[in-house]
Amino acid sequence: MGLLENSIRDLSVTQREFTAIRTATNQPFGVNLPVRYLQMDPKEESAIIDWLLGQGVHFVTTSAGDPTRYTKMLKDAGVTVYHATATLRGAIKAVDAGVDGLIVEGAESAGLRNPEEVHTFALLQAVREKVDVPIVAAGGIVDGRGMAAAFALGAEGVTMGTRFVASFESPVHQNYKQAIVAAPITGTALVDNPPRARSRGLRTPYAVEVSEGKRERLPRNATLDMLYVQGDVDNTHGAAGESAGLIHEIKSVRQIIDDTIASFWREIDRLAGLRPARPSAPGSTP
Incomplete structure (x- = not known):
């Protein structure tokens, strides 16, 4: 699923971007609300949320701020809410606030980072020990090997940012x-x-x-x-x-997704093949 990033101040920009996505696809997509960086008058902030809810958005991620700020309002409107966090404390706070799931970002991730770094391998395990909501893993994942590793550590899904920047469809230079x-x-x-x-x-x-x-x-x-x-x-x-150090070529978005899923199942099959046969119980028929 793709997400509309929304850290701007102008509702007209959000409307334009939302309309462009909806024109391009009839598939579902979500909206991200970076709480701390909306940076606007509370009335304007409320107007953006009211407008998004009016468009029938069913999936929202919140990030960079207090998960309690929007969770109840969004869930009362029937929206599924996941909160992005880079800390165990933030994950527990988000679950206590009632989120439906978490995006757990290890310190490998791009963009704004918590100065107290914990990388994906340890962070996923720490969060999974303490919560029972679905986890989407972020940070250091570009293919099916990383996806399989994330699942082994407790995730049910992955998100990839840098990998999709290096795609044919990405609008960056x-x-x-x-x-x-x-x-x-x-x-x-x-x-x-x-x-x-x-x-x-x-x-x-x-x-x-x-x-x-x-x-x-x-x-x-x-x-x-x-x-x-x-x-x-x-x-x-x-x-x-x-x-970025694991990305060796620019691919189409479709190829990235297809290759990731295919290599994920190859890794799962490879790991399953490593399991030794169970010895037969005494007196049983082999």
Whole structure:
């Protein structure tokens, strides 16, 4: 399922993007509400939510903020709500708030990160020990091997961001896609994002200089335009997860999904084949 990201201030932009998606497909899609970054007057914020509910949206993810802020309102309207969290504490708080499921983001993930990092391998296990809602795993996953690993650690689904950026259909500049493909496994870096967060993106000259205090951070909108539109990779720090080092070619979205599902089942079959035959009980017929 795809999601409409919604961190803007203008309802008309949300309406335009929603209409464009609905025109392109009759398949279901969800909407993400990054609580802390909606950054608008409460009345305008309420107007966006009321408008989305009026469009028959049935699936919403919340992120970057307090899960109690919208959960009850959305669930009362019949919407399924998943909350994205990078911490065990956040996961428990979201479940207590009544969410239907969680998106558990390990520190490998792109974009804004909790400064107290816990990577996917440990975080999934910690969350699964404490909650019984469905978990969607995020961070470090680009194919069926990662998907199978996430399922083994307690997830019921996966989400992939960086992998889909490097797709033919992705609207970002080709330079950025090629930079993801060219990135080594150590090709991302964390940069401070005041006041409390950090952000993971490609390890560009700009990112290195900012992290060393040799260069001032660019405004977010300037970065987006320079990278996604103009393709200036060296002087920006676009979001990319550690999984960039596992992406070796640009593919179509369909091919990414088909390859992921096929390789997932290959891994499941391979693991099943490793199981030794059970010895027969004494006196039983082999």
